[in-house]
Amino acid sequence: MSLTLFAVLLPFVAAIFIPLLYKWLRSVHTGWFVFVIPLVLFGYFLTFIPDVMNGNYYYHSISWVPTLGMDFSVFIDGWGLLFALLITGIGFLVVLYSIYYLDKKREALHNFYVYLLLFMGAMLGVVLSDNILVLYVFWEITSLSSMLLISYWYKREASIEGAQKSTLITVFGGFTMLGGIALLSIITGTLSIQEMIAQADTAVNHPYFLAAMILILVGAFTKSAQFPFHIWLPDAMEAPTPVSAYLHSATMVKAGIYLVARFTPFFGGTAEWFWILSSFGLITLLYGSLSAVRQKDLKSILAFSTISQLGMIMSLLGIGSAALYFDVPNEIYTGAVLAAVFHLFNHATFKGSLFMAAGIVDHETGTRDIRKLGGLMTIMPATFTISVIGAASMAGLPPFNGFLSKEKFFMALTDVTEYSIFSIESAAIWFPIVGWIASIFTFLYCAIFVFRTFGGKFKPDNFSKHVHEAPIGMLISPIILVTIVVIVGIFPNIISPVLLEPAIASIMQGVPQDHPAFNVDIYHWHGWELELFMTIAVVVLGSLLYATMRKWENFSIYQRERDPVNGLYDYGLKGLVSSSKGVTKLQMTGRLKDYLSFISVFLILLVMYTMFKFDAFGLNLAGMSEITVYEAILVLFFIVSVLAIPFIQQRVAAVAVLGFVGFYIALFFVIFRAPDVAMTQLLVETVVVILFMLAFYHLPGLRKEKDKPTFAFPRVMISVAVGITVTAVALGANAYQQGHDLIPISNYQVENSADLAGGYNVVNVVLVDYRGLDTVLELLVLGIAALAVVTLVKLRMKEGEDL
């Protein structure tokens, strides 16, 4: 097993030992042990950079389930490596932060870190697997660990509801995606993503192509919280803040982005892919930023802002995919991909620091409500600085990295009409307008986030505890992140050859590396271009809106902060629960006769359908053995006595007739040359009659039965139908046997019983020798039945004890 495969599995292995470490070394915060793992992995993945920079990739595969074509294969290229570094890099910062955020005495740390490591391993698996089925498995593990982390404080009702909502939506999406994966493997005949991409040219014309695309996109959109699936993300904020910073802003919600970019070489270049991604992305961008303004909770603001930013990256990937329409990708559309990759990186840095700052505010003041907060600037200067830098970057202000990617975003939107493909002209004017309006509101909520928390007057009465700056340990991680924000903002080109170019190269596959589109050179000053004016207008209008906030903050649209899409979800969930209750009530009646009716009817339908389908009905009178008069009379009496049983009301008479029937059957066995069976039947029937007599002694008498009129007729019908079905099966089997020259498998037993087993009665030899184990187990069954009978008859409960 190679080191790289082990690197993916390391978090899972480590997760096994966390509870033990927690138990044995209580005095040390468990986070310190966990901290080592992402740090080591981060260092390990850094060593791949030189190779990946030169356009190489790493591939290693071991066979897992060869019959299903499921190989555990690790594939590291620029795009996967960027994610691996984000996962491990943000990972160790978050773990460090959590050590100070979660109290080691009060919190169930072993649960928390096991879930977190589970997530880390699964997420690495998603971004490094080449086999799409393995990717799917890891994908679902990320949903599962996200659910566990959201419900970490499981005693809060909101946590449980948030976890349920996120699970229902993301697992629904994952399951839909599985359908898309199945279609993809039908189209291409392989489960390897890279092999699929190699067939992209021919796959476009396949009839399943569009269906596969839509199904995969539903998976990606649910995971990356695109409208209208975004509603789970704000509710996921019930998780501890380190989790929100890690899963719900930096990594897991970007899995959808990852998948979309990964499949861009396959689906990209088609009009559907372009339009679906760019329109859903832009709608999400606008909707997220408008909703974020309405939020009063710091983390909710950040959640909707994450939704909005994810929409922005998604729309950029959509626009960028147009590059693959051309034989040689042009710089305009690859510029959009660059903006997407760059913003993905920037978002992880500034949103991570903002979440941590919000967590610090929550931790030190006890509230995240912006209506209560205010005036923290002087009390928490470090947190204030972190927030200002993070928010300025998010709002797209120079000189931070958010400004650079925001400019690229505007550029991509305004340049979209450069080529008239996919009938872009019809709607393209909306692209920059929507993006620009959304940016105004982005600026607005950034202003609200910073100034409502840190500006204004400090009101000590609003807080239940003494407010002070956070301990230094809690500040380290966000400070590291904002440092990256600033450095990348000022010297963006230090990351472009290292991270951005290789990532773009793997999204824009099949394009020569020396193509100018890959020479990423990011700089601040573009001259007096349209993008710059757009940014200036955003700042001016955004500031104006914030300045007039007192006027519009009493509008009811601002007061109502709950997302209206939630209503749809609530309605659907209620309907699901009540209809499944209805179905259960319909079948789980608690009456034995109903259950047995269901079973009988199903049996009749199944057997009869099969008989019809394979034309198995048959009657072959010629091949049957002859009937003597004695036998005919015997059968007649037998049938009459069986038919009489339901009508008998006296207990003794009933048992007597039942006994008759049993002894008749013994007679039949004699006639049919089965002496051993006849003997057994006689003995057993005798005991059964005695048992029935014993039971009757304790039970009440048989009453005349009165069924409800609605059941009386169906009861007869079901019984008759069962009888007819069985007769038809018996006759059909007999006719088939007559028509075909079948050789019984017992010939071997008859021929060899004397020589091999030393017995002359073949029936006995079969029982004790050929099928000896079967007979032993039969004795076991009988023994268990005997024990059960004794227990039921003898055992008594103690006073007041229930059955």
Add this chain to the structure above:
Amino acid sequence: MELLMSISIGVLFMVGTYLLLSKSIIRVVMGLLLLSHGAHLLLLTMAGLKQGMPALVDRYDQAFTDPLPQALILTAIVISFGMTSFSLAIAYRTYKFHKTDNLDELRGSNDD
């Protein structure tokens, strides 16, 4: 003969099912017993009846009936005996505990 037996088996299954759908526990047990009778005869009938002698290889020198269904039936008789006695014990215990043998009255409450 196979035709007559097939009809008899059908009757056994019919009456057995009818009793199974009854309200009284003891009738349900009786139905179970009849159903297992039917199953035993069905095993035998499907293999063909009265063909050859009992499979005692030292006695006869001609064709034998198929011994395998008989062995299966032997096992089945014993198992169905165990099942019948267990059902009777349950019927007995249920009546002792709940003072009724009416299955409709033994329903759980609607809430659970």
